[in-house]
Amino acid sequence: xxxxxxxxxxxxxxxxxxxxxxxxxxxxxxxxxxxxxxxxxxxxxxxxxxxxxxxxxxxxxxxxxxxxxxxxxxxxxxxxxxxxxxxxxxxxxxxxxxxxxxxxxxxxxxxxxxxxxxxxxxxxxx
Numbered sequence: 001x002x003x004x005x006x007x008x009x010x011x012x013x014x015x016x017x018x019x020x021x022x023x024x025x026x027x028x029x030x031x032x033x034x035x036x037x038x039x040x041x042x043x044x045x046x047x048x049x050x051x052x053x054x055x056x057x058x059x060x061x062x063x064x065x066x067x068x069x070x071x072x073x074x075x076x077x078x079x080x081x082x083x084x085x086x087x088x089x090x091x092x093x094x095x096x097x098x099x100x101x102x103x104x105x106x107x108x109x110x111x112x113x114x115x116x117x118x119x120x121x122x123x124x125x126x
Contacts, residue, residue, distance in 0.1 A: 001076070003071050010069045010101075012027070018062075034110075064087065069082065077102055078103070082098055082099075099112065100114075
């Protein structure tokens with residue numbers, strides 16, 4: 001994996017979020033991919049489960065948001081990307097994420113791990 005391919009995958013991910021339906025997910029993720037939405041959360045496993053989660057999590061393909069991404073680290077088949085997303089116009093919610101993306105040889109994601117943070121979030125143990 002290299003940065004050009006990793007960031008192209010991030011661009012395709014954003015386009016997929018803006019695309020109706022879930023058929024495009026097979027172009028992004030391997031059939032047995034895992035998708036962990038936050039540390040300590042159980043990962044979603046496999047394309048059918050990922051598709052259900054995808055549709056449940058987004059308002060719809062016409063959801064208003066702005067997304068930026070910047071590379072952080074790349075080692076072998078794994079990229080870490082800093083992602084910022086601002087939802088709404090005006091902005092009603094924002095997140096700053098670290099994505100840990102492990103790629104298969106064909107360039108699709110085989111394991112996705114998200115570390116989301118948001119303004120005002122409490123990051124200390126309870």
